Amino acid sequence: MHPRNPYRIPPDFKELALKFPEFRKHAKQKLSGKIEIDFKDAAAVRALSTVLLKRDFNLEVELPPDRLVPTLPLRLNYLLWVEDLLQLTKPATEQIVHGIDIGTGACCIYPILAARTKGWHFTATETDEINYKCSLETLERNCLQTHVTIVKVTAESMLNGNIDINHQYDFTMCNPPFFDSDSFGPKSRSEKRPLPMCPKSGGSASATEIAVKGGEVKFIENLIKECHELKSCVRLFTTMVGHKSSLIPIKALLKEAGASSWNETEFCQGRTTRWGLAWTFRDNITLVSSPQNRQKNNGKGPPPLNYLISRERWSSKGDFTVSCVLFKSVELLNSLKMEVRKVKEKKDRKAVEFIAKENTWSNQRRKQREEKRVAKQVFEEPESKKAKVDADTPGQKQNQNFCLKGLILVEETEEDLISLKMQWIEGGLDSDSCSIRGMLSSKHDTQVYKLMFKSWSVPQCLGMLRRACSLIDPTVVELESRVIDRNKSSLGFQPFITGASNWTCGKKNFEIVKKSEKHDSGKNRRN
Numbered sequence: 001m002h003p004r005n006p007y008r009i010p011p012d013f014k015e016l017a018l019k020f021p022e023f024r025k026h027a028k029q030k031l032s033g034k035i036e037i038d039f040k041d042a043a044a045v046r047a048l049s050t051v052l053l054k055r056d057f058n059l060e061v062e063l064p065p066d067r068l069v070p071t072l073p074l075r076l077n078y079l080l081w082v083e084d085l086l087q088l089t090k091p092a093t094e095q096i097v098h099g100i101d102i103g104t105g106a107c108c109i110y111p112i113l114a115a116r117t118k119g120w121h122f123t124a125t126e127t128d129e130i131n132y133k134c135s136l137e138t139l140e141r142n143c144l145q146t147h148v149t150i151v152k153v154t155a156e157s158m159l160n161g162n163i164d165i166n167h168q169y170d171f172t173m174c175n176p177p178f179f180d181s182d183s184f185g186p187k188s189r190s191e192k193r194p195l196p197m198c199p200k201s202g203g204s205a206s207a208t209e210i211a212v213k214g215g216e217v218k219f220i221e222n223l224i225k226e227c228h229e230l231k232s233c234v235r236l237f238t239t240m241v242g243h244k245s246s247l248i249p250i251k252a253l254l255k256e257a258g259a260s261s262w263n264e265t266e267f268c269q270g271r272t273t274r275w276g277l278a279w280t281f282r283d284n285i286t287l288v289s290s291p292q293n294r295q296k297n298n299g300k301g302p303p304p305l306n307y308l309i310s311r312e313r314w315s316s317k318g319d320f321t322v323s324c325v326l327f328k329s330v331e332l333l334n335s336l337k338m339e340v341r342k343v344k345e346k347k348d349r350k351a352v353e354f355i356a357k358e359n360t361w362s363n364q365r366r367k368q369r370e371e372k373r374v375a376k377q378v379f380e381e382p383e384s385k386k387a388k389v390d391a392d393t394p395g396q397k398q399n400q401n402f403c404l405k406g407l408i409l410v411e412e413t414e415e416d417l418i419s420l421k422m423q424w425i426e427g428g429l430d431s432d433s434c435s436i437r438g439m440l441s442s443k444h445d446t447q448v449y450k451l452m453f454k455s456w457s458v459p460q461c462l463g464m465l466r467r468a469c470s471l472i473d474p475t476v477v478e479l480e481s482r483v484i485d486r487n488k489s490s491l492g493f494q495p496f497i498t499g500a501s502n503w504t505c506g507k508k509n510f511e512i513v514k515k516s517e518k519h520d521s522g523k524n525r526r527n
């Protein structure tokens with residue numbers, strides 16, 4: 001998720017169910033007391049988006065039952081990326097932002113979010129009569145007609161004839177129909193899932209919203225064909241891409257059309273990944289990656305680490321409560337000299353953000369040796385030499401600008417389990433920070449964790465977070481995580497059952513070893 005996306009901390013369904021009866025109808029309580037919704041049920045997802053828009057953005061929206069429901073984390077990821085691109089490409093002297101949204105949908109989701117939160121102006125187009133009318137109503141209901149204009153268009157044109165060519169627009173955005181209408185929908189009773197992919201969840205979208213002849217590649221090709229002509233009135237063109245396989249043909253089309261530069265990103269939210277492509281035909285603009293993406297691994301950062309802590313194994317550590325688990329975690333972060341800030345306070349759900357200004361966790365053993373040596377010198381060496389020793393302490397100079405931000409979220413899941421989630425937010429991905437070989441050597445009781453990265457550089461924070469967790473290891477019964485090698489395929493390791501211990505997960509570039517006294521090896525080996 002984008003670091004500024006407010007849904008990095010998922011919404012509290014219990015709170016929503018208590019506050020909004022329209023959401024409560026769809027909320028289900030698990031035996032543990034946890035509130036959930038069925039994400040395959042379009043009505044439940046519709047209720048969720050509607051109440052979040054109301055609660056978090058003061059937007060009143062009525063979504064029609066037979067149209068696509070916009071999910072907010074993805075929509076915000078796209079808007080925030082556009083905002084990053086504008087920061088890099090729009091002259092600071094230009095105050096007003098004016099964008100174009102192609103295919104705005106049933107509630108013109110991008111324009112209303114951007115108008116409400118950023119004061120941006122939009123021209124939005126739509127072919128579908130129901131979506132067009134609903135979007136107009138949405139604008140009226142929220143008094144946003146001053147900022148957003150909706151144009152009813154025909155499917156033949158993407159931009160030509162739909163916008164004012166004498167006006168200057170900062171960008172276009174588009175969430176195109178991803179699927180190819182020729183291969184969409186079951187062909188026979190026996191064929192459940194046609195090729196190419198159709199949406200996994202039920203959804204309520206109409207066929208014309210999500211499928212088009214030729215699929216998204218053809219749709220975006222049509223857009224690219226029109227862009228060149230419009231380069232003087234549009235600074236940046238962007239689109240979302242639904243299938244990774246579409247990126248290569250689309251980039252080839254951009255090259256062919258003479259785009260002067262382009263940039264891509266990944267939008268990750270939960271289990272869904274989408275992509276963003278931005279391009280320009282203006283020679284004076286170079287589309288470098290957004291600050292977030294300039295860091296390694298495409299801005300995605302390491303995936304969250306999820307730990308389940310059992311009552312049984314926590315017993316020696318104090319009260320088995322969310323507060324106590326968070327307190328212990330904060331103690332660890334403090335011992336690593338991190339700044340800690342509370343971001344969420346509830347009895348059963350607490351979160352803190354942490355910021356590391358320097359790398360305090362690398363080379364722990366070397367540092368301890370160094371400390372001992374310095375301590376010894378305090379007694380043995382003259383003053384002049386002591387000063388030199390202090391100045392030469394390794395690892396300090398290179399970390400002056402190091403900054404890593406992350407989030408720890410602790411919540412009750414079931415009666416005897418508390419989940420601890422650690423999430424990367426930003427930073428800590430530069431090459432200095434990635435020298436993490438051996439960083440994770442941490443002892444606790446009889447367990448030794450060792451994480452070694454050979455030529456593959458993994459964001460340092462992953463190691464730091466894992467180290468912090470390994471310190472409270474006796475409580476960890478299950479660890480679920482995934483590491484993705486950006487250049488190759490997934491190097492999954494999931495889940496680790498700590499009880500099994502002493503396992504190795506080996507790959508050419510990556511090795512993770514966990515040792516413990518009495519267990520057999522290779523039980524959890526995955527290649």
Ligand SMILES: C[S@@+](CC[C@H](N)C(=O)[O-])C[C@H]1O[C@@H](n2cnc3c(N)ncnc32)[C@H](O)[C@@H]1O
Pocket residue numbers: 068069070102103104105106109110125126127128131153154155156157158175176177178208209210
């Ligand atoms: C996948 S939906 C996206 C809706 C909305 N932007 C969102 O993100 O939720 C695609 C939308 O584009 C509209 N559409 C399809 N072809 C279009 C075209 N040529 N011009 C404008 N809108 C189009 C569809 O009716 C549909 O509402």
